[in-house]
Amino acid sequence: MSGLTFTGIDFETANSRRASICAVGITKVKDGQATARYSSLVNPPEGFRDFNPMNIDIHGITPDQVENAPEWVDIHQEINELIGADVLVAHNAAFDKSVFFRAYDAYDLEWPENPWLCTLNLAKKSMSLPSFGLAWVSKELGLPEFSHHDAAADAEAASRVLLSLADRIGLSDLSEIQVAAERPIQPKDVSLEELGISDDVPHINGAFVGETICFTGALRLKRNDAIALAVKQGATAQTGVTKKTSLVVVGGFSSTTLRPGASMSSKLEKALTLQQNGQPLEILTEVEFLQRLAVEEDEIRRRIAERANTGSSWKLPEWAQTQARDPNCGRDWYRYLKLVLHPEGRATGGEPCIWCGTEIARGAHWTYRNRHVCDFACNSNFKRSARRYGEQLGLFTN
Incomplete structure (x- = not known):
């Protein structure tokens, strides 16, 4: 296994706001071996402590469990010392990175400027799968099962994925692996009206530009609302899975239960067949869809702020x-x-x-x-x- 040195990290949040950190998990890897682990429940910052039922369903953490837990301001120095100057590795790193920054920002703390590496992007670059959720990728790589959405377990699983993928693609230098994980962003104009931003700000990229998307299963969102969100971020919506479909968003599954061998609907079975026959098609759970959308909206606001300044x-x-x-x-x-x-x-x-x-x-x-x-x-x-x-x-x- 690759002799890489880095730190795997994962966060869970109480609600859709990124500063609402309620758990952190860390796995420190040196020369390809886990040398230290850290995990803690976290009491979210004041003003971010409302727990969304959907988030509780995902990770099982409730308000009473974090009531006496340390806040980020109490543990960040210990975490900084553990991380050091390592590259931070996460699966869907855009989400974890935004949580990391906002946790610091909520307390006016200066955040560490560590580089980040995303195993989700790396998996997309080096594997052909219908879904790139952490559980699916881990199973396809033959890695041990784990308790998904337990922050400590996810941090360790992401670390194992990186080591396995590094061996798979034959790279042993983190800087080369970071280059391999980069994904280009395609340009697409999006409406800023939904964000409450003046039209005189230049339009920028959408999260699902170029995607032809189909929703299936029991979504928590209203189906029309989900479609509207995707379309506003650049997608073309379909009612069924066809040879043009590039993205299927499925309700009724979590990133834990959506894995090889799961019982699937006819739409999902068709999507799997098309993917296995060479069609570039990805399956997302509803939560993964919302996370990508939310991260993109954060990016939109960041860029708007930069342009306004x-x-x-x-x-x-x-x-x-x-x-x-x-x-x-x-x-x-x-x-x-x-x-x-x-x-x-x-x-x-x-x-x-x-x-x-x-x-x-x-x-x-x-x-x-x-x-x-x-x-x-x-x-x-x-x-x-x-x-x-x-x-x-x-x-x-x-």
């Missing part, structure tokens, strides 16, 4: 500059972050974001509402700009 709006607002110079901050960056407050006070919902203009949600985290920013991306831009301003004037010493 290419002009004069990139400069830190005058009120934030004034507060950075306030002696009460004591030249302390983290004290500044605790004290900085929009001159109109905490947003109550509906106010425009100071970076991108999007309306601030009533339920946004209090730190976002203090600064009148709408989400993770705009808050990060605010902090980067404030830090740069403070460093230029020698205001912050830590």
Whole structure:
């Protein structure tokens, strides 16, 4: 087995918001061997603690189980020391990476700048399968069964997948494997109306551009809502599986139960037959569909925020500059972050974001509402700009 060194990582969340981390699992691999493991339940940050029934069904974690668990701010230093400078490996790394960043952001912590590697993308590049869920990929590689959506088990399973795929494709250098795992993004215009963004912002990529998609099974979403979400992200919807179908989203299955040998409907059986006959077709569970869509919407907001900040709006607002110079901050960056407050006070919902203009949600985290920013991306831009301003004037010493 490949003598690679890296850290496998997995997160579970309480709801669809990425900062709602409720569990973390880590497997540290050195020279191809697991040398350390870490797992913990996590009490989500204040403002992100509502548990969605769908998420509970996925991982089985309930609010009472995390009530006395540590928060991310309590364990992040220990995790940072364990990870070190390793490449972080996850299956569908876009999801885990966004959870990782938002957990840090919820507490105004600086996140580590480790590189990431996605075993989902690597599997897509090196295997021909109807589904690329972690359980399916693991079984096809002949790896041990595991308790899917247990964060510790998923982190170890993703680590095993990477080692197995590295042997399969004959690569032993992580940088080469990262290149092999990269997937190009195809350009496609998408409507920003659903995101509440002005049409004067340039259109950008959709999550399902170029896909011909079919939904089947007992979806939790209304079928028409699921179709609308996919179409707005660039897909063409079908009512049945045909030779044009490239993606089948199935309800009634989890990423644990959707695996080789499972009992499937006629639509799924047809999809499997087409895939086995050479048609490029992938099967997703409803949760996997929503995760990809949500990650893409996060990416959309990030890019919108970046584009909104290419002009004069990139400069830190005058009120934030004034507060950075306030002696009460004591030249302390983290004290500044605790004290900085929009001159109109905490947003109550509906106010425009100071970076991108999007309306601030009533339920946004209090730190976002203090600064009148709408989400993770705009808050990060605010902090980067404030830090740069403070460093230029020698205001912050830590």
